Amino acid sequence: LNIKMGSHHRAVDDANTDALILQELLVRVNEAGISNLSQINDIYKSRKGVTNLSSYHATILVKNSTGLRNLYKLVSAAHLEYYYRHPRIPKSLLQAHREGLLVGSGCQAGELFQSLLHFSSHEKIEKILDFYDFLEIQPLHNNAFLIDSELVSGMERLRELNRKIYSLGKDLKKPVVMTGDVHFANPEDEIFRKILLNAQRFQDADKESKLYFRTTNEMLNECEYLGADIADEVVIKNPNIIADEVEKDVKPFPDELYPPKIHGAEQEIIDMTYQQARALYGDKLPSIVESRIQRELDSIVNNGYAVIYLIAHKLVKKSMEDGYLVGSRGSVGSSLVATMCKITEVNPLPAHYLCLKCRTAIFEKGREGIVGPDLPDKDCPKCGSPMNKEGFNIPFEVFMGFEGDKVPDIDLNFSGEYQSSAHKYTEELFGKHHVFRAGTISTVAQKTAFGFVKSYLEEKRMDVPSIEVNRLAAGITGVKRTTGQHPGGLIVVPKDKQIYEFTPIQHPADDKRSGVITTHFEYHSISDRLLKLDLLGHDDPTVIKMLEEETGINAREIPLDDTKTMELFSSLKSLNLDSKALGTTVGTLGVPEFGTRFVRQMLEDTRPTSFSELVRISGLSHGTDVWLNNAQDIIKNNIVTLKDVIATRDDIMIYLINKGINPKTAFSIMEDVRRGGGLRPEHENLLMKNNRVDSWFIESCKKIKYLFPKAHAVAYVVMAFRIAYFKVHYPEAFYATYFTVRADDFDAELILQGPKKIKAVMIEIEQKDKEASAKEKNLFTILEVAGEMYMRGIQFVPIDLYKSDVKRFKITKDGILPPISGLQGLGITAAQNIIKERNKGKFTSIEDLQRRTRITKNVVQILRQNGILRDLQETDQLSLF
Secondary structure, rough: OOOOOOOOOOHHHHHHHHHHHHHHHHHHHOOOOHHHHHHHHHHHHHOHHHHHHOOOOOOOEOHHHHHHHHHHHHHHHHHHHOOEOOOOHHHHHHOOOOEEEEEEOOOOHHHHHHHHHOOOOHHHHHHHHHHOOOEEEOOOOOOOHHHHOOOOOOHHHHHHHHHHHHHHHHOOOOOOOOOHHHOOHHHHHHHHHHHHHHOOOOOOOOOOOOOEOOOOHHHHHHHHHHHHHHHHHHHHHHHHHHHOOOOOOOOOOOOOEEEEOOOHHHHHHHHHHHHHHHHOOOOOHHHHHHHHHHHHHHHHHHHHHHHHHHHHHHHHHHHHHOOOOOOOOOOOOHHHHHHHOOOOOOOOOOOOOEEOOOOEEOOOOOOOOOOOOHHHEEEOOHHHHHOOEEEEOOOOOOHHHHHHHHHHOEEEEEEOOOOOHHHHHHHHHHHHHEEEEEEEEEOOOHHHHHHHHHHHHOOOOOOOHHHHHHHHHHHHHOOOOEEEEEEEEEEOOOOOOOOHHOEEEEOHHHOHHHHOEEEEEOOOOOOOOEEEEEEEEEEEHHHHHHHHHHHHHHHHHOOOOOHHHHHHHOOEEEEEEEOOHHHOOOOOOOOOOOOHHHHHHHHHHHHHOOOOHHHHHHHHHHOOOHHHHHHHHHHHHHOOOOOOOOOOHHHHHHHHOOOOOHHHHHHHHHHHHHHHOOOOOOHHHHHHHHHOOHHHHHHHHHHHOOOOOHHHHHHHHHHHHHHHHHHHHOOOHHHHHHHOHHHHHOHHHOOOOHHHHHHHHHHHHHHHHOOHHHHHHHHHHHHHHHHHHHHOOOOOOOOOOOOOOOOOOEEEEEEEEOOOHHHOOHHHHHHHHHHHOOOOOOOOOOOHHHHHHHOHHHHOOOOOOOOOOOOOOOOOOOOOO
């Protein structure tokens, strides 16, 4: 029930736990449709010993919307309550939710076929038949394996069984249909199934099954032995009779969006937007601000999306009140309304000056190519105060389209420490039974597929050309392997709807121990029908909070045009370090989004000196096939410069509109390219006919596999620049925070040996190249930053049994003090136990330490070899000699 018991056996906590259990049980009783106590046993008796019951296959068809909801309830129960190796449905539960459903007798694993196969009594078979709406027979080859296993004598016995099923159907006036029990589309696809079964170690993986999708003629030929009239009946006539019972408008889920409802959301968003806009830009808004807000609000309110904005506002506001900044993701920063509602910090207006004192705004012409932080400094012409430099010049249409009807996808980066609180707050807003984790489907990856194929070929001693290996691997790549959950995605169901109107539910990977319930359908398939909130955990907000606590600096007040900070992205000038010793010519080690070797190389290639260039580099680095073999070559060949290449998806739309392409067509081309769809033939022809569209632009579009939104790039760069500011101006706080967030990968025993040891280990890892493990690669990144820290004259001090924290690196007058858990092999639990006990009083000996903290001998040895126990005697016993 996921109820915390508090202090068990303490009367007040036990009473509270009982009350919470009763409350949850009442909810479940209500959901089960129970209205009096006498119904409880009837509903729940089917669950007794369900794992010990025999299970059979059956076919369930949906007739109408009622049947669809009942099916989703059954699928949910099969996964959540009755799962045992496979999802299972008790017959009694199926009977209770049978309205709107048609139940078929299934394949050879069905109850009817198995009863006939094992010569059950006529009475038992009649009772079985009474349960099903239609009966099924299959092509003989489907069940030929029963001959090999000696369960039937031969093909004639299989014909007899099919004739018997047909005869029983006739006697009881139940339609009989021939079904294919299809497992793959075409006969030649069977090899793919064999490879997959072999990978799962099925003994009969290589046996031919012929479970492919047969044509009507093939199905008629399969039952020639029944006679032409009966064959026509079971293959054509009866399937059509059953199909006619299914309503034509039944769909797996509705077509339209069903967001949760919050009374007055539209007016609240309108009022909030104008209130904040006037607080910043004055009571009489500049025309560019007024028109932008009005255009956005028309789209948001008229399409019913105000509630989405209000929910995001509430979530961000709660996090900010609790002390954690929130970073925006995706294109939400393209919306000025989102900025005014404080959902995002990104201001999408063109670059402009803003006086926070007298609310004067200046929008200068000719500033379209730059962003606010790149504007030259300016004092307010009215009051003389230094003006803020705002605006990142992002069109709203990227977010919601030119019709404003594209469902806004508001993704937010919460601190990893706060993410669970954000999820819990969402449940408080909408109710626990209306918020579900977004389900995912994991498929066979290309690399795994090649492994499966090679293993199969080796075991079968088959030698095939590499082109055939590639074909086989491609055939099984993308096949469903397991289910999971989106790392931060929540699906919200309106209070007047049930989740079963959209999707079944389950545990991720069917693991009951997870305590998590996800959508059964992959979240993309229903994300335009139900509100999906992406509330992800991210290091940056955590880092910012720690840095603010260490320094007392408000990160939101950090100037985004700070010269020394900007120098980090093009040189080592502000760090005053030697590039040869450091191994890089830029100072972004440890700076999020700019610290990897790949992005550092981009910085060295481009040497950015403006915030706008940083945004473009962020877009290029987060795209797929956008920089390498694309923009990088265009710049190197002096075709255009960094400011002109395609760096973000916005660039495509703006470029094309400026070249005279219809705005809606430009938007459509942008959407195709950003997803990796390239250029449709009609779009490519259109661009080639337009003499103003450059050939390099067309070729660049065709190479792109994924393209980042500018708003997302801006949000990332703002956070990165703030953290870089601390690196330059508050280095001790920067390094202490950096290592705290990555404490799990920190190796104190190694790093405290100093720069020479760090360099030696880095060389060892580099020499391993691709053979280096993931752990070694993570350690390499830590060592790079630690080496830089030493070069800047900042030292680590030895871990102290009484001063070191559990996980946090502390700043001391002598240097940075690592936590106890910074020692590899000494986990968080051991560190917590040590600190818990030291707070009660000093340890009198190593024996006393081990007894009180219950740490293992191995942990004692780690502490001993790192000199942490040097002031403790071995035992409390006194020696007389």
